[in-house]
Amino acid sequence: MFSRFIATLLFLTLSLSQAFASEAQPSGLMGFLRGHTWELFMAWFNLLVLLVLLWKFLFEKLLFPAIDEGLTDIETRLSNEETERRTLAEKTEELRSTLFAMDTRREEALAQAKERALKIKAEILEQARIDERKVLDQAEKDSQTYYLDKVNGIKDDFFHKVSMAFREDASSDSSQALVHSYNQKIIEALGGSDAK
Numbered sequence: 001m002f003s004r005f006i007a008t009l010l011f012l013t014l015s016l017s018q019a020f021a022s023e024a025q026p027s028g029l030m031g032f033l034r035g036h037t038w039e040l041f042m043a044w045f046n047l048l049v050l051l052v053l054l055w056k057f058l059f060e061k062l063l064f065p066a067i068d069e070g071l072t073d074i075e076t077r078l079s080n081e082e083t084e085r086r087t088l089a090e091k092t093e094e095l096r097s098t099l100f101a102m103d104t105r106r107e108e109a110l111a112q113a114k115e116r117a118l119k120i121k122a123e124i125l126e127q128a129r130i131d132e133r134k135v136l137d138q139a140e141k142d143s144q145t146y147y148l149d150k151v152n153g154i155k156d157d158f159f160h161k162v163s164m165a166f167r168e169d170a171s172s173d174s175s176q177a178l179v180h181s182y183n184q185k186i187i188e189a190l191g192g193s194d195a196k
Helices: 004-023 029-170 175-190
Strands: none
Touching: 029 175
């Protein structure tokens, strides 16, 4: 349909231009200008018709819809990208808040763990002090027992030697000699010398 319309329009334009061109033209400058003016007018008219046809059928029917479709596609993509950017920003903010909450919880857990560790350390130190006190008390008791055993052993040994000395002296006659002998044996038993 479009091609018939254009063909008809071109045919009419060419027919009219030939009809006006075939008329008798005056001679001289006016005839020359009139003939050329008509040709110029027809050329401009043909160009104007061609531009109107191009505008009507090419630009409005083909190019403008394609441009509008491209612009719509671009706007859709930009809208989608804007939506994605907003979504990404929201997720980023959500992730930041989650990370902040996790950091807070981690710090709280570390503080609680440190507090528990300090309590356990204090309990262990207290138990170690108690155990140390028990060991020291037991060592003190053992050392006192050892000391008392040694002292009692020395006393027993001393009294045994003294009693032996009395027995030996009891068999002798003189009591003065007995006392002197007793003193001498006690001094010897103690590790000293006779200081008469």
